[in-house]
Amino acid sequence: MKPKVILGQNIDLKKILQLELLSETEKRQFYEELVGEFEQINTIIDSLKAVIYVADIDSYQILFxxxxxTDIFGTDSVGKRCFEVFQNRQSGPCPYCTNSHLVKNGVVQPPYVWEHYNDITKTWVKCIDTAIRWSDGRLVRMEIAINITEQKLAEETLKQSQEQLEKLIAERTVKLIKSNEHLKREIKKRKEIEESLRESEERYRQLVEHSQNMIAIYIDEKLAFINKTGVDLLGAQEASEIIGKSIWDFVHPNSQESVKEKIRYLHSNPRSVIPASREKIIRFDGAVVDLEITVYSLTYQGKPAIKIVARDITEQRWFKKEMTRLERLNVIGQMAAGIGHEIRNPMTTVRGFLQLLAQKKECAQYIEYFNLMISELDRVNLLITEFLSLAKDKPSKLEMQSLNPIVKTILPLILADAVNEDKNVVHELKDTPDILIDEKEIRQLIYNLCRNGLQAMPAGGTLTIKTYVDVDEVVLAIKDEGNGIDPEVLDKLGTPFFTTKNDGTGLGLSICYSIAARHNASISLETSPAGTTFFVRFKI
Structure with missing residues (x-):
């Protein structure tokens, strides 16, 4: 097969005529040398660690x-249909075939990027599919399938291949100037190949820049590159705010030793890939974010470097913790529902006999003890009532109504508690739409959160109750002016029977979370030394 030839963009085509001064032997020798050079180029392309193939869009036949x-799928792949080769030799096109994304109504669409698990190679690959014109003018699909776990190694291989290719082009420019007129068609094809490579590089750059994962490159204790996702993740406006800073400005103290150990290992084992691990970083605004990171070694701008690929798992970890907490509440609630009545029945009997004995004259001297026992039985009964509130399947009387009347109804009770403790209560109730809620349960939720807020403040503090609409949610916000919540306590909030109060049951906040769950609502909080705000968000 005759090689494809390319001339550099700065070549004076008039000098090609000098080739006519060479003898036929010299021309043949030059042509053989040229073929050898392009065989080297083909060898370089074949060395890329990515599957590259071209298939006819209409017939699905593999053309290249x-x-x-071929090392993976066999040397007899060309000529077969792509779905027979790449998908366990199935009998028809794949249900997720991308041809319809590449050409619509005869119009070629932008490249289509997708991820896929290949049953033959047992690997996840990221595919970049592009519709191009083949040498005979027909539309074909070119697919580049890259193993995601070795993504940067593939990029480095591609970069080195391009550098070698450009070097070969530069070294052979003088010889290519002497090419004969009949090589013009190959020159044109070669230029098309070069343009395709540039487009491929640009597509890959865009892929890195717009990846959903943070991709950063670290050289000599400084960050040398970071993509847009990384800029947003760190809370910056521009990459220039981050480039040049020390990586340790962002790694949380609890994660620094772990990250340093990974970097030391990569320096000793340059071609290794460190398995993904969970670490913490600190944003510009001071917020702590949980990441799942993978680190690689590479050469960047001619220097040894470390590539960091990270995925934000803060929300994932929060969701997992919430599910665990709600499941725990449900188990306790089910247990409470099962034994609550069995405990209450004998308690009611004991309480009745205590009241009878307390009325007898011969027991008058023990009236103080009887009253104490009755009071303690009432306290246990109240505890059982709260315990039963944790049950996930507790029936709720849901009606469409506004939060504001419920807040106004319970406000006098909260004000009375505040006045007794020399504290203040203010409310800011904005217009909110009706939502599906159980008035009795929401009153209990509001009262529990307000009591917690009042108990967290010193005398003179102000408790603020707000309602407002945030996009598609009705928000109830209760803010206190206490000293904030200790970070060590945050993860335990809502756990049944966990309390920081000497006389607390540890069920108040657990009941709030259970009520929120039954209303398909969420509870979050913001805390600082200046106070704590609880947010209860109801879907409209």
């Missing part, structure tokens, strides 16, 4: 596949 692909 590189050596990396």
């Amino acid at each position: 596949i590189n050596k990396f692909g």
Whole structure:
């Protein structure tokens, strides 16, 4: 097969005429050398660690596949249909075939990027599919399938291949100037190949820049590159705010030793890939974010470097913790529902006999003890009532109504508690739409949160109750002016029977979380030394 030839953009085509001064032997020798050079180029392309193939869009027939692909799928792949080769030789096109994304109504669409698990290679790959014109003018699909876990190694291989290719082009420019007129068609094809490579590089750059994962490169204790996702994740406006800063400005103290150990290992084992691990970083605004990171070694701008790929798992960890907490509440609630009545029945009998004995004259001297026992039985009964509130399947009387009347109804009770403790209560109730809620349960939720807020403040503090609409949610916000919540306590909030009060049951906040769950609402909080705000968000 005759090689494809390319001339550099700065070549004076008039000098090609000088080739006519060479003898036929010299021309043949030059042509053989040129073929050898392009065989080297083909070898370089075949060395890429990615499957590259071209298939006819209409017939699905594979027209080309590189050596990396034939090593995996067999040397007889060309001529077969793509779904027979790549998908366990199934009998028809894949249900997720991307042809319909690449060409719509005869119009070529932008490249389509997607991820796929290949049953043959047992690997996840990221595919970049593009519709191009083949040499005979027909539309074909070119797919580049990259193993995601070795993504940067593939990028480095591609970069090195391009550098070698450009070096070969530069070294052979003088010889290419002497090319004959009949090589013009190959020159044109070669230029198309070069343009395709540039477009491929640009697509890959865009892929990195717009990846949903943070991708950063670290050289000599400084950050040398970070993509847009990383800029947003760190809370910056521009990459320039981050480039040049020390990586340790962002790594949380609790994670620094772990990250340093990974970097030391990569320096000693440059070609290694460190398995993903969970670490913490600190944003510009001081917020702590949980990440799942993977680190690689590479050469960047001619220097040894470390590539960091990170995924934000803060929400994932929060969701997992919430599910665990709600499940715990449900188990306790079910247990309470099962034994609550069995305990209450004998308690009612004991309480009745105590009241009878207290009325007898011969027991008058023990009236103080009887009253104490009755009071303690009432306290246990109240505890059982709260305990039963944790049950996930507790029936609720849901009606469409506004939060504001409920807040106004319970406000006098909260004000009375505040006055007794020399504290203040203010409310800011904005217009909110009706939502599906159980008035009795919401009153209990509001009262529990307000009592917690009042108990957290010193005398003279102000408790603020707000209602407002935030996009598609009705928000109830209760803010106190206490000293904030200790970070060590935050993860335990809502756990049944956990309390920081000497006389607390540890069920108040647990009941709030259970009520919120039954209303498909969420509870979050913001805390600082200046106070704590609880947010209860109801879907409209």
